[in-house]
Amino acid sequence: MGQAPAEVQGHIPEGMELPPARKGERALARRRQTAAYLQLAPGGIYMLLGFVLPLIIIVYTSLSTSGLFSTGGKSVFSWEWSNYTTALSTYGDIYIRSILYAGIATTICIGLAYPMAYWIAFYGGRWKSTLFMLILVPFFVSFVIRTVQWNFILGTNGLLFGPLKSLGLVQQDFTVLRTPVAVIAGITYNFMPFAALPLYVSLERIDRRLVEAAKDLYASKAIAFRRVVVPLSFPGIFAAIILTFVPATGDYVNSVVLGGPRTTMIGQVIQDYFLSRHEYPVAAALSVILMAGMLVIALIYARVLGTEDSTLAAATA
Amino acid sequence: MSTAVAENVVTIPEAPIRTPRKRWTRFILPVFTIAMILYLAFPVIVMIVYSFNIIPNTGESERQTTEFHCCTVVHWQEIFKVPELNHALAVSLLVAFPAALLATGLGTFVGLVLGRYGFRGRGLTNFVIFLAIAVPEIVLGSSLLALFVQLGSSKPLGFYIPLGYWSIFVSHIAFSVAFVAITVRARVQGLDATLENAAQDLFASPRVTFFKVTLPLILPGIVAGFLLALVLSLDDFVITNFVNGSTNTFPTWVFGATRLGMPPQVNVWGTVLFLAGVLIAGLQILRARGVED
Numbered sequence: 001m002g003q004a005p006a007e008v009q010g011h012i013p014e015g016m017e018l019p020p021a022r023k024g025e026r027a028l029a030r031r032r033q034t035a036a037y038l039q040l041a042p043g044g045i046y047m048l049l050g051f052v053l054p055l056i057i058i059v060y061t062s063l064s065t066s067g068l069f070s071t072g073g074k075s076v077f078s079w080e081w082s083n084y085t086t087a088l089s090t091y092g093d094i095y096i097r098s099i100l101y102a103g104i105a106t107t108i109c110i111g112l113a114y115p116m117a118y119w120i121a122f123y124g125g126r127w128k129s130t131l132f133m134l135i136l137v138p139f140f141v142s143f144v145i146r147t148v149q150w151n152f153i154l155g156t157n158g159l160l161f162g163p164l165k166s167l168g169l170v171q172q173d174f175t176v177l178r179t180p181v182a183v184i185a186g187i188t189y190n191f192m193p194f195a196a197l198p199l200y201v202s203l204e205r206i207d208r209r210l211v212e213a214a215k216d217l218y219a220s221k222a223i224a225f226r227r228v229v230v231p232l233s234f235p236g237i238f239a240a241i242i243l244t245f246v247p248a249t250g251d252y253v254n255s256v257v258l259g260g261p262r263t264t265m266i267g268q269v270i271q272d273y274f275l276s277r278h279e280y281p282v283a284a285a286l287s288v289i290l291m292a293g294m295l296v297i298a299l300i301y302a303r304v305l306g307t308e309d310s311t312l313a314a315a316t317a
Numbered sequence: 318m319s320t321a322v323a324e325n326v327v328t329i330p331e332a333p334i335r336t337p338r339k340r341w342t343r344f345i346l347p348v349f350t351i352a353m354i355l356y357l358a359f360p361v362i363v364m365i366v367y368s369f370n371i372i373p374n375t376g377e378s379e380r381q382t383t384e385f386h387c388c389t390v391v392h393w394q395e396i397f398k399v400p401e402l403n404h405a406l407a408v409s410l411l412v413a414f415p416a417a418l419l420a421t422g423l424g425t426f427v428g429l430v431l432g433r434y435g436f437r438g439r440g441l442t443n444f445v446i447f448l449a450i451a452v453p454e455i456v457l458g459s460s461l462l463a464l465f466v467q468l469g470s471s472k473p474l475g476f477y478i479p480l481g482y483w484s485i486f487v488s489h490i491a492f493s494v495a496f497v498a499i500t501v502r503a504r505v506q507g508l509d510a511t512l513e514n515a516a517q518d519l520f521a522s523p524r525v526t527f528f529k530v531t532l533p534l535i536l537p538g539i540v541a542g543f544l545l546a547l548v549l550s551l552d553d554f555v556i557t558n559f560v561n562g563s564t565n566t567f568p569t570w571v572f573g574a575t576r577l578g579m580p581p582q583v584n585v586w587g588t589v590l591f592l593a594g595v596l597i598a599g600l601q602i603l604r605a606r607g608v609e610d
Contacts, residue, residue, distance in 0.1 A: 050491030250453030
């Protein structure tokens with residue numbers, strides 16, 4: 001951004017001996033702090049305004065009385081907890097459905113990604129990174145396009161069932177689209193890299209000598225895997241669960257494109273309330289409930305892995 | 318000498334050679350992995366193949382059909398045939414590049430500071446970044462919409478951001494900054510501090526040290542952060558769908574078009590963007606290999 005030079009002045013590498021007396025050192029420490037804040041300020045302020053403020057506003061909105069935005073009038077903040085009771089009593093079952101779908105998809109994702117990541121990390125040899133790239137490459141295609149293609153593939157007479165039906169292997173009226181199976185399959189597909197990446201990274205990091213040591217101590221291959229490899233990959237499994245489950249719960253592209261009226265997920269309801277019904281306070285309450293649930297999970301995760309490690313895993317994903 | 322010694326110890330029984338048992342089960346994992354790779358690639362292959370599909374002329378505008386008739390390049394030639402799609406693509410690019418650049422500028426300094434300084438508020442900053450990544454997109458999207466509508470209705474700051482290009486732009490920067498910051502922070506933390514010390518020992522001013530030593534070393538992190546921000550912005554559907562008003566980006570337009578049936582140009586553009594992504598990723602990998610060697 002071009003403000004670099006002025007701010008770097010205060011930066012002195014750690015461990016460097018400085019001749020001046022204590023007074024000078026303290027001034028230097030203060031300058032370092034100032035330099036840190038100056039560099040942090042533009043991005044930090046942007047994140048406060050563009051990210052923290054919206055979250056505050058949505059909580060505020062969720063406790064306001066209806067008619068707030070649609071009438072164009074001033075917001076009426078009134079500790080309107082009824083928005084929450086309305087949201088929960090009307091859509092409790094949809095929250096449960098979202099969690100269920102996301103949970104099933106997460107389980108399948110990890111079940112499929114783990115053996116794959118394990119084989120590539122342990123037996124991929126010099127093809128390791130190429131093989132792993134092959135897994136990630138499809139996800140360069142836009143999320144929406146991928147999902148639309150699945151809609152096309154799974155269609156009643158689509159690519160998958162069309163040929164099966166003409167062979168008489170599947171009944172004519174059989175369809176997967178608009179069923180929970182299609183939605184869960186879509187979520188599983190779309191969030192696979194979020195599971196595969198942390199699993200691969202954690203498996204790849206395991207010191208092979210530990211597995212060899214286990215074998216030297218007469219552990220069979222299966223026991224070495226179960227007692228050494230799996231426990232050492234726990235951080236990866238944990239990261240995979242969070243990184244898949246959290247976005248999957250809030251997802252609505254899959255349930256709109258692949259689902260039907262009976263597979264509505266909470267993301268769809270939130271979107272509908274905000275963009276079609278314009279009932280902002282209830283919409284905000286629905287959103288805050290989802291956020292709170294996901295934050296609890298994310299915080300447990302941060303507690304276990306630390307925010308730095310966990311955000312890094314998220315970034316690489 | 319050594320051969321003589323060896324001859325004296327011939328009595329050692331031959332150690333049982335551990336030959337890996339050649340059972341068919343050893344094929345399970347490789348075959349499974351290849352099957353998974355094919356499964357993950359399947360929709361992409363369908364997309365590419367159907368960009369060459371001959372669509373029977375029904376008199377109406379062209380929509381993707383299930384029957385595949387090989388092959389035509391007409392959709393590739395008529396790549397700009399759908400004006401709304403062109404417009405949506407233009408909006409996507411006009412948002413993504415400047416937003417990614419700005420987010421990189423803002424995020425790089427946040428990452429630098431987090432990677433090297435201890436300061437009051439460090440934990441809080443890390444937490445906000447963590448939040449930015451952990452909060453579901455739908456929550457962030459709806460929150461940003463609430464912010465823009467609130468600004469529009471009560472004008473507490475005397476100005477407002479209309480839903481459309483600018484709201485999309487502002488939102489995309491908001492979620493990209495955190496990702497850039499993390500990428501740069503990881504790079505800064507992996508930095509060998511002695512290199513900077515060495516530069517200073519050789520009488521480089523802090524400014525020279527930054528530009529000649531630190532910046533080149535963290536540049537891969539900055540580039541990776543920029544590319545990440547670019548991809549996130551180009552691909553974003555959920556947040557954009559909340560704040561876009563009536564302006565469409567590529568993903569939101571495709572999403573809307575699915576209800577009527579998809580023109581084949583979507584497959585063509587999908588393939589173009591996919592190839593661009595593959596190309597950039599390939600170059601990044603090659604460059605990373607070059608650095609290692």
